[in-house]
Amino acid sequence: MLYTIARQTLLLSVFGLLSFNISLASEMASPSMLSDTCLGCHGPSGISDGPATPTISGMSEIYLIGAMLAYKYDNDEDKVDAVIEADPDLEDVEYFARTSTVMDRIAKGYTEAEIKAIAKYFAALPFKAQKQDVNVEQAQAGASIHENHCEKCHEDGGRSAEDDAGVLAGQWIPYLEYTMADFFSGDRAMPKKMKKQMKEVHEMHGENSVAELIQFYANQE
Numbered sequence: 450m451l452y453t454i455a456r457q458t459l460l461l462s463v464f465g466l467l468s469f470n471i472s473l474a475s476e477m478a479s480p481s482m483l484s485d486t487c488l489g490c491h492g493p494s495g496i497s498d499g500p501a502t503p504t505i506s507g508m509s510e511i512y513l514i515g516a517m518l519a520y521k522y523d524n525d526e527d528k529v530d531a532v533i534e535a536d537p538d539l540e541d542v543e544y545f546a547r548t549s550t551v552m553d554r555i556a557k558g559y560t561e562a563e564i565k566a567i568a569k570y571f572a573a574l575p576f577k578a579q580k581q582d583v584n585v586e587q588a589q590a591g592a593s594i595h596e597n598h599c600e601k602c603h604e605d606g607g608r609s610a611e612d613d614a615g616v617l618a619g620q621w622i623p624y625l626e627y628t629m630a631d632f633f634s635g636d637r638a639m640p641k642k643m644k645k646q647m648k649e650v651h652e653m654h655g656e657n658s659v660a661e662l663i664q665f666y667a668n669q670e
């Protein structure tokens with residue numbers, strides 16, 4: 450009797466496990482398969498070779514997930530917040546409105562579970578800075594502006610991913626230029642404190658300050 454029950458429990462749990470595995474396999478492709486689609490634009494290993502496309506390797510999972518959710522839900526803050534609240538893994542994800550030329554369409558093709566898997570995949574790959582021609586004089590002027598106004602959240606000269614604020618160092622100059630223009634036009638949302646710093650930078654250092662910051666980031670290795 451005891452033996453039968455034990456055996457039944459064992460069988461049940463084996464079947465339980467099997468069907469669990471099967472359902473996982475049929476629901477979701479492997480992270481590297483899911484991420485294959487991204488490489489055409491974001492470059493092999495997520496290191497971009499196109500000037501308007503950012504490198505996404507080495508950014509934090511939290512940042513990547515936040516970006517993908519904003520794209521997926523067309524900047525519908527309520528929808529993104531509902532997704533974040535429903536999943537304890539997403540506790541640290543923050544919503545910021547984003548501009549998109551292609552990413553809104555691409556992100557809609559993935560479920561939240563897939564987005565999490567893709568984010569984990571790219572976060573684990575190393576970031577590599579682009580080699581590009583830089584105006585060294587402007588980059589030097591940008592260094593002290595960065596130190597005083599941006600380093601707090603974009604640590605290590607914009608290299609660190611730890612603050613969930615992307616990676617600025619070594620991104621393509623055109624991508625940084627588009628991004629800054631989007632921030633200034635208000636099409637892409639800045640965190641409140643970043644907006645305050647940007648305003649101060651503009652007031653204190655004038656028109657060229659944005660170009661100087663961009664050259665500084667582009668000059669980081």
Ligand code: HEC
Nearest residue numbers: 486487490501502503513516548549550551552555567615
């Ligand atoms: C057709 C080209 C293309 C494909 C394919 C593509 N991306 Fe993008 N991605 C872009 C461009 C261009 C941007 C800049 C935003 C925009 O214009 O849509 C971007 C921006 C991003 C950003 C924001 C990065 C930042 O620094 O803020 C993330 C994250 C991202 N893509 C992830 C992905 C992932 C993950 C995939 C695959 C599932 C993917 N992308 C596929 C072109 C592409």
Ligand code: HEC
Nearest residue numbers: 545598599602613614615616628640642643646647650662
């Ligand atoms: C209070 C923290 C904070 C400060 C200060 C700050 N930032 Fe940011 N920054 C962020 C966060 C958070 C994000 C990511 C927003 C998002 O997810 O879209 C970000 C995003 C960015 C991006 C876009 C990154 C990408 O990959 O698309 C750029 C460029 C940027 N910041 C530049 C600056 C500059 C230049 C300064 C200084 C004038 C600055 N930031 C100051 C928090 C900050």
